[in-house]
Amino acid sequence: QVQLQESGPGLVKPSETLSLTCAVSGYSISSGYYWGWIRQPPGKGLEWIGSIYHSGSTYYNPSLKSRVTISVDTSKNQFSLKLSSVTAADTAVYYCARRGSSGYYWGYWGQGTLVTVSS
Amino acid sequence: QSALTQPASVSGSPGQSITISCTGTSSDVGGYNYVSWYQQHPGKAPKLMIYDVSKRPSGVSNRFSGSKSGNTASLTISGLQAEDEADYYCSSYTSSSTWVFGGGTKLTVL
Helix, strand or coil, rough: EEEEEECCEEECCCCCCCCEEEEECCCCCHHCCEEEEEEEEECCCEEEEEEEEEEEEEEEEECCCCCEEEECCCCCEEEEECCCCCCCCCCCEEEEEEEEECCCCCCECCCCCEEEEEE | CCCCCCCCCCECCCCCCCEEEECCCCCCCCCCCEEEEEEEEECCCCCEEEEECCCCCCCCCCEEEEEECCCEEEEEEEECCCCCCCCEEEEECCCCCCCCCCEEEEEEEE
16 A cells, blocks of 8 residues: 655745655555645645656646755655745645556545744 | 636535536646546545546545536535535646646535
């Protein structure tokens, strides 16, 4: 069974870079599929941040593209998110996820991690 | 890209059926059969309920069904149960190789 677990600082200062890692177990990232990051500000809806293929091809939300970098480390079976120049508007629960086995949907999700942007 | 449009809230009594709509454009919902629906209980991660417009993952009750007409997709829950009370989100793959979510709908079981 595929399992994903987010990790990283829970508090980031404004203008700094938010960095999160998603550790994957039960499946080898190098075997395929798209891996992604999705966030949810407190009390609000879901927002897709971006996705990466196991080969390294990336796709980003146009509204965040200038600040986002997603990378994959197949040797550690994990992928990462970096979001630069953060503001309070980036405070959210951040989820990592894997695309479904048979289509364009997010079939596996991590439990999520809350990141607060505050000085 | 703009978020897909969902009603903010819907409600129904136990045993009744409800439908949640999700409206997009020809670049997302209308252009692909890649609409998915997620259920989210408070403090929990979203759970996939429907994918590819109308397919149910293993383990999801057949009380949940999906459909699409033009640029609007719909999620129908029949035989409402108290445990169905949650937030529901639609999502679609887009012509730009990105994903977009709806704003979410809060389902209240009266």
